Amino acid sequence: MNERIEKIRQRIQDLRAQIELHNYRYYVLDTPTIPDTEYDRLLRELQHIEQDYPQLITADSPTQRVGAAPLKAFSQIVHRRPMLSLSNAFDDVEVEAFDRRVCEGLAVDNVEYAVEPKFDGLAVSLCYENGIFKTGATRGDGYTGENITLNLRTIKSIPLLLPVENPPPWLEVRGEVLMLRTDFLALNQRQSAKGEKEFANPRNAAAGSLRQLDPGVTAIRRLTFFAYGVGQYQDCHMPLDKHSHVMAYLASLHFPVAKEGGVVKGLQELLAYYQEIEVQRARLPYDIDGVVYKVNSLAQQERLGFVSRAPRFALAHKFPAxxxxxxxxxxxxxxxxxxxxxxxxxxxxxxxxxxxxxxxxxxxxxxxxxxxxxxxxxxxxxxxxxxxxxxxxxxxxxRPVEVQVFVMPEHCPVCGAKAVRLVGEAVSRCTGGLFCPAQRKQAILHFASRRAMDIEGLGDKLVEQMVDQGVVRTPADLYKLGLSALANLERMAEKSAGNILRAIEKSKHTTLARFIYALGIRNVGEATAKDLAAHCGNLDRLIEAGSERLQQIPDVGPVVAQSIADFFAEAHNREVIEQLRACGVHWHEHEGISVLAGEMRPLQGKTFVLTGTLPIMSREEAKEKIELLGGKVSGSVSKKTDYVVVGADPGSKYDKALSLGIAVLDEAGLLELLQER
Structure with a gap:
């Protein structure tokens, strides 16, 4: 039984890793590498496994979240109300199941639905204060998005001032930014005339245009916005009975809404609408990839509620490929x-x-x-x-007689490193992560990211320049850079170059957990990196530990252990690590306690909750220090909570801690506790 559970756990880990990678490529980089149907297949498999084995569900599973993290090129905006994605259906049977669940959940025989085309664009949130457009953001990970206000202001279909005498103090309008087909063709004609790369499709063109750091570039790309609902609002005169009435209200405020939307009743009318829009699809001025069904009554929507990543009252019915x-x-x-x-x-x-x-x-x-x-x-x-x-x-x-059977190579065709395929994984991977030219940009970006070495200012475009011009080949080369090499790069003046060099110098003092995570070892995320640092004690012990010894560490199974062993088995990877240490990258070597020596971490079994703003540390730093000593950080207070760490403006978690008699610490108290342990 244990062996079966372990295999299931390994499959879950692989699915989660694949889904998160594709989330990053699709939602953040706008360069997807698999079809939507393949992504949906992976997500569905994970959902089904977790439904059968709920004890294996963890907070970091893609099924417990919406999308992917925002880019660092823009500041961030926290959505007052999460922007959830929709569950998908691909055939009539799944739509029938959706309608049945809705009817059973409401204890009715027939339901009225609002229906509309499913735009193939980018979801955004527009926030209005007293009728004036103030901020706009992307969906991001559903909870935090990118602040693209200046770019959104260039879209002429978005009203900058609501045309009403007594506008609401606060109104959040949600919708989709896309590029009309005629504008897409005109854009590619201009790209071709200038000898520049053409865009693959309107969605990619819209994504690239909306994330321009220069709003002037966005302005000439001719983007369009369509509203599909509201988020948070305050003292709003909007009708609160039906979604279709909300859409009519938004249209009255001069927001574009899809004229193909409507209201239907029951399953047969849902399917009839789908067939009608599918016929119209080629004639529409914009790309769509399906239709959306929403329970029309807002009260019924409230009763149905949400699952972890999607509303129960809505469904996206996708078109066939x-x-x-x-x-x-x-x-x-x-x-x-x-x-x-x-x-x-x-x-x-x-x-x-x-x-x-x-x-x-x-x-x-x-x-x-x-x-x-x-x-x-x-x-x-x-x-x-x-x-x-x-x-x-x-x-x-x-099939002709002379067809050839294809065999996957045993070595990376780019760098020659060994290509391995771990148990439970679908793909082979190059093990030369720190030196393989194909992985160079990604390895350096990951190495410099905030949760890794935290080199501020080292973003996509700068790394791309440094790699393309041969200035940097491995992460170790970052610590060998001089002022002139950086200052000679495009848009990099001497002052900016100096700031980058200071950030690189600052990053030399880090923690073992961050350094392990920064190496980009396959299947080793932040949590695993912290476990490895805490249990192995120092890097040399980790490098020398084989797969079998690594499996003695809690939550490190055969797949993760083999990934680590394969990574350190590559001599080029070890060489880059030695270069990093020789360049001055360091951490406290006594950090952590060796599980191989049979020792326990001092906060093992203790649960902490963080609330409010701490005066010195960020909450992420506090969490890192607690987890390093074996403690667990939870998002909610319960009877099982041992400590609640309170900062400024703590909110309801503080009140609940007092009512339950749970120990309350301020930042100084937390640091004292950590020091004692």
Whole structure:
């Protein structure tokens, strides 16, 4: 039984890692590498496993959150009310199940729904104070988004002043930013005339335009906004009975709303609307990838409530992908920024989903074997989700005699490091994370990120320049940079270069946990890095520990242990680490307690809750110090809580701690407790 649970736990870890990676690529970088259908398959598998084994659900699971973290290029805005995503349906049976759940949840036989097209754009939040547009943000991770106010102000379809005499003190309007097809074609014509790269589709064009640091660039890209609902509001004269009435109210405030929206009753009318919009799809001025159903009554929405990542009262019904037939000319290996070796099919050009397709993803070796794909085959290719093409199947009756069977390489085609495929994982990965050219930019960005070495100012564009110009090849090269090398880069004056160098110098003093996390070892996130630092005690012990010894550490299973062992087995990775230490990167070597010596951490079994603003430490720093000594930090107060750490403006958690008689500490008290232990 334990062996079975361990296999399930390993599969959960792999699914979570894949989903988080694709969340980052899709929601943050706007460079997705798998079709929506493949992402949905991964998420559904994880959801089903966690439903069957609820004891394995953890707070960091993608099923417990919405999307991905915001970029650091913009300041951040915390949404007053989370911007949740929608559950998806892909066939009539799933829609029928949704309607049945709604009816059972409301104890009625028939439900009225508001229906509308599902825009293929970027969700944003617009906040108005006393009728004036004040701030705008992306969805981000659903709780915190990027502050893109200046860019949103350039979109002419967004009213800067609400046309009412007595506007509400506060109104948050939510909707989608997208690019109309005509504007997309005009943009690509301009890109082509200037000899610049054309955008793949309107969504990518809109995403790239909305995240420009220069609002002037956004202004000339001609973006469009459509409202689809409201978030928080105060003293608003908006009708509070039905969603359709809310949409009419937003239209009266001069917000664009989809004219194809409407109201239907029951399952049959839902499906009829879906079929109607699917027929209209090609004639619409913008791209859509399905339709959205929402229970129309706001009171009924309130009764139905939410699951962890989506409302129970709404559903996105996706359109099927578009397909075509062509020939597979060859298979090449693409090494991703995280070291994943992905087989890519080179196709005879074919027009599908509105574009000419020459490449398609084959995902991994298992998919190639499962679909029996061979070089020379005639294949069905699909632009799944209207984004990335994939090979659906092979037409076996058209298979020529001379087809070739493809075999995945045992070494990375870019750097020559060993390619490994861990148990439970679907893809092979290059183990040369710190030196592989294909992973160079990602490795350095991760190394410098806030939760790793925290090198302020070292963002995407600067790292891209440094790597492309050969200034930096590994993270160790960051600590060898001189002022002139940095100052000579584009948009990098001497003062800015000096700030970067000071940030790099400051990062030399770190913690062992942060350093381990910064190495970017496969399957080693922040929590695991902290466990490794705490239990191994020093880096050399970690490097020398083999897979079997690493599995003695709690929560480190065979997959994680093997990832760590493979990483340190590469001599080039160890060489980069030695260079980092030689450059002065250091931490307290006595930090942590060796689990191999059978010792316990002093705060093991103690639960803390942090509330309010601490005077000196950030809450993240406080959490890190507590976890380093084995304590657990929870988000809510209960009878099992041992300490509540209180800062300024603590809120209800402080009151609950007092009512339950739980020990309350201020920052000084926490530091004293940590020092004692």
């Amino acid at each position: 578009q397909e075509a037939i062509t020939q597979l000319l060859g298979i090449e290996i693409q090494v991703g920024r995280t070291g994943a070796l992905t087989p890519v099919a080179r196709l005879k050009p074919v027009f599908v989903g509105g574009v000419t397709v020459t490449n398609a993803t084959l995902h991994n070796a298992d998919e190639i074997e499962r679909k029996d794909v061979r070089i020379g085959d005639t294949v069905i290719v699909r632009r799944a989700g209207d984004v990335i093409p994939e090979i659906v199947s092979v037409i076996l009756e058209k």
